[in-house]
Amino acid sequence: MRYVKVSLMPTDGDIDPVGEEIEADPSLTRESILHFNRLNDGTAVLLTQLRGSRERLEAIFEDCEEILSYNVSSVRDGLQAYVHTEPTEAGAALFDLTEEHEFVVDTPIEYGGDGFQVAIIGKEETVRRAIDDVPDSIRLELEQLSDYDPELRELSSLLTDRQQEILNTASDLGYYEVPRRATHQDIADELDVSTTTVGEHLRKIEARMLSEIAH
Known part of the structure; x- marks a missing residue:
């Protein structure tokens, strides 16, 4: 089994019908x-994590005709929004990929830059076919390719969302490389x-994961 992480950047529109409005709002x-799922009638449901103004987010949802219903909850690390929506063209293309190819999407799907990062788990030939079938309207960049190690995934599930965010940032910036390419200050600034x-x-993080490995 292979573990593949890619950055996907729609060249026209967004996978979220209100994505552009949210990105343009400084709050x-x-x-x-x-979580995400496409229903039998072709509509989609999404559970997303955000930070910022609950009032502004609800106002954006209210103004979007494609949003059929929604519910916004305040949680410890920000906001969670459950949305029932008509999928965008880019969103529908991604749903097609998940239904046509036998792979597992490793959630959460992280937003970043001009798109989002998604990790998939599956047989190498299946993953290659899925990547080949990504439509031209979505630009793809490979971020990570490795064998799938379920024990490492279980270890990462022991961390809080904040710890996972800091660990991912440290790794992306090169904190754990030899020689080390990032400092605590670099991570803090990011x-x-x-x-x-x-x-x-x-x-x-290091104490928790080393404790689990030692056992």
Whole structure:
């Protein structure tokens, strides 16, 4: 089994019918898609994680004709929005891929840059066919390709969302490479937190994961 992480960037529109409005609003930040599903009638349901103004998010949903219903909840790390919607062209194309090819999408799907990062798990030939079938309207960049290791995935599930965010950022910036390419300050600047917060979280992350490995 292979584990593949790619960045997908729609060249026209967005996978979320209100994605462009949210990106343009300084009071809101999209973080991830926690769950998604296409229903028998062709509509879709999404559970997304965001940060920012609940009132602005609800106002954007109200103004969008493609949003059939929604519910926004305040959670510890920001906002979660359950949305029943008509899928966009880019969103429908991605639903087609998940239904036509035998692979598993490893959620959450993280937003970043001009698109989002999605990881899939499946047989190598299946993953290759799915990548080949990504439509021209979506630009694809390969971020990671490796054998799937379920034990490592289980370890990462032990972390809180905040710890996972800091760990992912540290890894992306090269903190764990040899020689090290990033410092606590680099990670703090990327996440807009203090170096003390970064150091405390990394110590807890490393202690938790090493404890599990030792057992």
